[in-house]
Amino acid sequence: MAEADFIERLRAIATHPGARGLNDDVAVLGDLVLTHDMIVEGVHFLANDPPAQIAWKLVAVNLSDLAAKGADPVAALMGYALTGDEDWDAAFADGLEEALAHFRLPLLGGDTVSMPAGAPRTLGLTAIGRASGIIPSRGGAMEGDAVFVTGVIGDAGLGLRIAQGELAGADVLLAAYRCPQPMLEAGRVLAPVVSAMMDVSDGLLIDAARMAKASGVGIAIDLDAVPLSAEALTLVGDDRKARLAAATAGDDYALLFTSSKPLPPIDCQATRIGSVTRGGALALYDSQGKIPLPDRLGWLHGQSVTFS
Amino acid sequence: MAEADFIERLRAIATHPGARGLNDDVAVLGDLVLTHDMIVEGVHFLANDPPAQIAWKLVAVNLSDLAAKGADPVAALMGYALTGDEDWDAAFADGLEEALAHFRLPLLGGDTVSMPAGAPRTLGLTAIGRASGIIPSRGGAMEGDAVFVTGVIGDAGLGLRIAQGELAGADVLLAAYRCPQPMLEAGRVLAPVVSAMMDVSDGLLIDAARMAKASGVGIAIDLDAVPLSAEALTLVGDDRKARLAAATAGDDYALLFTSSKPLPPIDCQATRIGSVTRGGALALYDSQGKIPLPDRLGWLHGQSVTFS
Numbered sequence: 051m052a053e054a055d056f057i058e059r060l061r062a063i064a065t066h067p068g069a070r071g072l073n074d075d076v077a078v079l080g081d082l083v084l085t086h087d088m089i090v091e092g093v094h095f096l097a098n099d100p101p102a103q104i105a106w107k108l109v110a111v112n113l114s115d116l117a118a119k120g121a122d123p124v125a126a127l128m129g130y131a132l133t134g135d136e137d138w139d140a141a142f143a144d145g146l147e148e149a150l151a152h153f154r155l156p157l158l159g160g161d162t163v164s165m166p167a168g169a170p171r172t173l174g175l176t177a178i179g180r181a182s183g184i185i186p187s188r189g190g191a192m193e194g195d196a197v198f199v200t201g202v203i204g205d206a207g208l209g210l211r212i213a214q215g216e217l218a219g220a221d222v223l224l225a226a227y228r229c230p231q232p233m234l235e236a237g238r239v240l241a242p243v244v245s246a247m248m249d250v251s252d253g254l255l256i257d258a259a260r261m262a263k264a265s266g267v268g269i270a271i272d273l274d275a276v277p278l279s280a281e282a283l284t285l286v287g288d289d290r291k292a293r294l295a296a297a298t299a300g301d302d303y304a305l306l307f308t309s310s311k312p313l314p315p316i317d318c319q320a321t322r323i324g325s326v327t328r329g330g331a332l333a334l335y336d337s338q339g340k341i342p343l344p345d346r347l348g349w350l351h352g353q354s355v356t357f358s
Numbered sequence: 359m360a361e362a363d364f365i366e367r368l369r370a371i372a373t374h375p376g377a378r379g380l381n382d383d384v385a386v387l388g389d390l391v392l393t394h395d396m397i398v399e400g401v402h403f404l405a406n407d408p409p410a411q412i413a414w415k416l417v418a419v420n421l422s423d424l425a426a427k428g429a430d431p432v433a434a435l436m437g438y439a440l441t442g443d444e445d446w447d448a449a450f451a452d453g454l455e456e457a458l459a460h461f462r463l464p465l466l467g468g469d470t471v472s473m474p475a476g477a478p479r480t481l482g483l484t485a486i487g488r489a490s491g492i493i494p495s496r497g498g499a500m501e502g503d504a505v506f507v508t509g510v511i512g513d514a515g516l517g518l519r520i521a522q523g524e525l526a527g528a529d530v531l532l533a534a535y536r537c538p539q540p541m542l543e544a545g546r547v548l549a550p551v552v553s554a555m556m557d558v559s560d561g562l563l564i565d566a567a568r569m570a571k572a573s574g575v576g577i578a579i580d581l582d583a584v585p586l587s588a589e590a591l592t593l594v595g596d597d598r599k600a601r602l603a604a605a606t607a608g609d610d611y612a613l614l615f616t617s618s619k620p621l622p623p624i625d626c627q628a629t630r631i632g633s634v635t636r637g638g639a640l641a642l643y644d645s646q647g648k649i650p651l652p653d654r655l656g657w658l659h660g661q662s663v664t665f666s
Contacts, residue, residue, distance in 0.1 A: 053440055053470060059451040060436075066464035068433065077466030079433055079486065082390075084466060086435040086484055092474045125376065125387055127394040128368075129437065129482040132361055143367040156374035158385030158392060161482075162361060166400045170477050174437040174469070176394055176484040178387070 073264050074187050075115040075248055076179075082124070083179040085115040091170040096213055101138050102145025103228040104173070109149040111251065112177035113232035114303040118249040119186060120241025121179030123153055123234070128160035129174035134167070153234070184241055186307075191246040191265035195308040197324040200233050200316070202279040203254050207299020208286065220281035230303040236316040237305055243314060247307040253300040253348020258324075259332040261306060268327035269308075273297065273336040277321040290336065300349040381572045382495050383423040383556055384487075390432070391487040393423040399478040404521055409446050410453025411536040412481070417457040419559065420485035421540035422611040426557040427494060428549025429487030431461055431542070436468035437482035442475070461542070491550055494615075499554040499573035503616040505632040508541050508624070510587040511562050515607020516594065528589035538611040544624040545613055551622065555615035561608040561656020566632075567640040569614060576635035577616075581605065581644040585629040598644065608657040 061072045068078045077084040089111065091097055095104050113123055128146075132139060150157055155177070165172070191197075209227025211217040233249075240247065246265055250257045254276065262269040273293045286292040308326050327333070334341040369380045376386045385392045397419065399405055403412050421431055436454075440447060458465055463485070473480070499505075517535025519525045541557075548555065554573055558565045562584065570577040581601045594600040616634050635641070642649040 052444060053472065055444075056438075056440065056447045056451065057470060059448070060454075060465065060468075060470075063451070063455045063458060064465040064467070066433070066466060069464065069466045072467060074467075077433070077435060079466065084433070084435055084484075084486075086437055086468045086482070088437040088439070088469045088471045088482070090439070090471050090473060090477075093471060125374070125385070125392075127385060127392055127484060129394055129396040130364075131396070131398070131480065132364065136360060136363075139364045140367070143364065143371070146368075147371045150371060156377065157368065157372040158374060158377045158387065159372070159380060159382075160368075160394045161396050162365060162368075163396045163398050163401060164361060165398060165480075166478050168476075169398075169480075170474050172439065172473075172477075172480045174394070174396070174482045176392075176435060178392075 070187060073189065075118050078185055081181050083116055083119045083121040083181050083185060084176065085112050086174060086176040087112050087115065088172065088174040090172050099213065099228060101141040102148065105142045105145030106149045106229050108173050108175050109153060109155065110230045110232050110303065112175045113153055113234060114230065114249040114251065116177055116179035117232045117234045117237035118247050118305055119181060120237045121181045122238065123155045123177060124180050125156050125158045125178045127158055127176045130160065130162045131165045131172045132162055133165050133169065133171055186241055186244050186247040188246055188248045188261045189264035191261055191267050191308040191326045192310065193267055193326055193328050195245050195310045195326040196322050197269055197271065197308050197326060198320045199250065199254065199277065199323050200236050200305040200318050200320050202277045203302050203304060204282050204296025204299050205279050206230065206301035207296060208282055210301065217285065219285040222281050227301055230301065232303060233305045233318060236318050239314050239316050240305065240307060243311040244307040244309045247305060250302040250304045250306050251300060254297040254302065254306065255332065256348025257306055259347055262331050268330035268333060269324060270327050270333040270335060271324040273334055273341060275321060275323045277319060294344055298344060298346055298348050378495060381497065383426050386493055389489050391424055391427045391429040391489055391493060392484065393420050394482060394484040395420050396480060396482040398480050407521065407536060409449040410456065413450045413453030414457045414537050416481050416483050417461060417463065418538045418540050418611065420483045421461055421542060422538065422557040422559065424485055424487035425540045425542045425545035426555050426613055427489060428545045429489045430546065431463045431485060432488050433464050433466045433486045435466055435484045438468065438470045439473045439480045440470055441473050441477065441479055494549055494552050494555040496554055496556045496569045497572035499569055499575050499616040499634045500618065501575055501634055501636050503553050503618045503634040504630050505577055505579065505616050505634060506628045507558065507562065507585065507631050508544050508613040508626050508628050510585045511610050511612060512590050512604025512607050513587050514538065514609035515604060516590055518609065525593065527593040530589050535609055538609065540611060541613045541626060544626050547622050547624050548613065548615055551619040552615040552617045555613060558610040558612045558614050559608060562605040562610065562614065563640065564656025565614055567655055570639050576638035576641060577632060578635050578641040578643060579632035581642055581649060583629060583631045585627065602652055606652060606654055606656050
């Protein structure tokens, strides 16, 4: 049973409407929005990433799911695998405290376990949020809607390459990888006007493809319109290869959303990057015309994924 | 930072009243009761335990926390670490479906991650329950209350030894280890009449010591009164050594509670095993008088723990 088959099997089990068919970033229970994400050493973070920033990432990646549903953070439970390095644990706890304070997220409980020697650090967080109105799904995009993304795309992917020693670049890129910023305020303001919304965690293209599939529509993305940071442009230039790398890199934690309504002011940049079309899944173009989809649209749990 | 220090550090962070000082089995959010437990291969289960029964255990150990608070199961989120063995994953999914159906627990979401090669299987579950009245804590035991335990103690510890090939014994003992039964109905009925309640997961003595500490009282346990099963008595006899082994073995998932009120009828045996006293933490006696506490009162996350 490959991962996709296993998730399909879980989907057959998760028939409660609050599970949203396991097709959304979150589960819904009344006005509560629930998410549980794990991060694993060697998969979602590097063994030499600073522990305080891993704590930040654990909190932020879960809150990004709440942000995409316009929900306010209410509480968290943590599963923490001790691996015997007491300094590491202490630094993690410092970072956790800082992240929880920053997001005003109370830690309510959880579990610590001692792992067998040599096991990779494995951390889980359940974040609970509360929505004050509509809880947008991935599945509501309508033909004719515009497609938007918040912030910039691709900085975190470059930050990962910097952390791995493959590149040297601006600190802001490394920070985008290690300390992603969940777009909570933007998500809250946007939720009432979007037709679909999700966070970009595995790569803009793969996540856009998922939104298209969940909504039963096509999404056409103008690669030239995808917002790259000045630091990214300085480091890797502005050709198609650089833009495709950004759009498939993952870890952005931007919000991807569709809307046909005027957008309210939000606390970050929102850029129109395309349109919702009639079926046909994902399509990509730039000023020179249609672009063949790359083999790899993004990352899924550390594995290369091809969308089909 | 040792595990105890790390938990102390988390306790300083978890100041929200719903965290209950990280001293309870659960967190409380309005009428919701939340728990998150992880189980790890080689720590909480054996590599050769049947995957369907590991799925059962993952569900059951979390529901046991809800049972101890008198809460009804409402929903679960799962964190699942794939390790590349597709047959194992498929058998786990079958067991998960069976356990969720048995407990009428909807799976609402979660996360799957691919672990690095050779990593131990690491599974997390967040269970959400709803309480209909008082949510008993560990900390309410009052001097003069009687101390009770549901079911029998020590079967699971013998079952572990059977699973490890150290002993041969009745199937019911192995089943107690592999398929613990959360006492949901008993917990629901008992919640209004107990002063304190918790589940026995790490060992009767260590868990009773925790209840005594949380309540600021002493608990005196009559070792002769601790209920052992007929199968356990047949296998290991009824001497003090066998009773101490049972009372420190863990994995029982019985309910330990204190009360000064008449008990309502419940769907299982409840046995009075001692009394709440004025301070002095845990004390142990039998028909021959006071018994020195053993060095090891129970198990904590696979490690031997001495209560102090």
